[in-house]
Amino acid sequence: MKTAIPSPGAIERHWHLIDAEGVVLGRIASKAAMLLQGKHKPAYTPFLDTGDHVVVVNAAKVRLTGRKEEQKIYRRHSGYPGGLKETGARVVRETRPQRMVEEAIQGMLPKTKLGKQMYRKLKVYAGPKHPHEAQKPTALAI
Numbered sequence: 001m002k003t004a005i006p007s008p009g010a011i012e013r014h015w016h017l018i019d020a021e022g023v024v025l026g027r028i029a030s031k032a033a034m035l036l037q038g039k040h041k042p043a044y045t046p047f048l049d050t051g052d053h054v055v056v057v058n059a060a061k062v063r064l065t066g067r068k069e070e071q072k073i074y075r076r077h078s079g080y081p082g083g084l085k086e087t088g089a090r091v092v093r094e095t096r097p098q099r100m101v102e103e104a105i106q107g108m109l110p111k112t113k114l115g116k117q118m119y120r121k122l123k124v125y126a127g128p129k130h131p132h133e134a135q136k137p138t139a140l141a142i
Contacts, residue, residue, distance in 0.1 A: 006043045006050060013121075014052045015137035017130075021058040023142050024065055025104050031142055032056065033108035036118045049114055053121045055137050060097035060126040064089060074103065098124040 016035055020028050034040055038050030064072065072089040092099055101124045109115040123132060 004043075005045060006048065008048075011038075011043070011048070011050050015132065015135040016052055016054050017132075017137035017139045018054060018056045018142060019058055019128075019139070020056055020101060021061040022063055025062050025100060027142055028056065028062065028101065029104035029108055031140070032105045032122065036105070036109060036121055047114070049117050051118050051121060053132075053135070053137075054123070055130050055132050056098075056101055056122070056124045057128050057130055058126075059101045059124050060093065062097070062101060069093075074099070097126045 018028060018032060032054045035054050036051040038044050038052065041050055044050055069089050074087045074089065074092050075084060077084050087095075089100065102122070105122055106115075106119055109118050123130065
């Protein structure tokens with residue numbers, strides 16, 4: 001018996017809408033990462049991008065558990081010596097709230113070219129509006 005491998009043209013991609021209002025960040029991230037990788041499909045193949053598109057709205061209203069609002073630190077580096085920038089979760093929520101959700105989801109994807117390709121299918125918005133109504137995304141309850 002041969003293993004069926006889907007051809008790139010035969011992969012069917014759907015659009016999913018996740019409302020992050022009041023939902024724990026890790027739960028959103030794990031569900032979105034699963035959808036982006038295509039692990040929910042019977043035709044899942046580890047070395048192919050069989051995943052769907054994911055739109056996350058209300059990223060500014062995502063919930064952090066425990067004392068993460070005060071203690072969690074987001075780091076980025078400019079590439080220059082001494083170029084490490086550290087920002088607390090509260091400041092990130094005020095300035096660029098979609099970054100919290102993007103980094104949580106990206107951390108759960110593969111760290112390869114394939115993971116970068118999957119990450120490009122993720123769209124995160126701080127508020128309730130998004131420009132993807134034409135794709136008719138199906139709402140997911142988390």
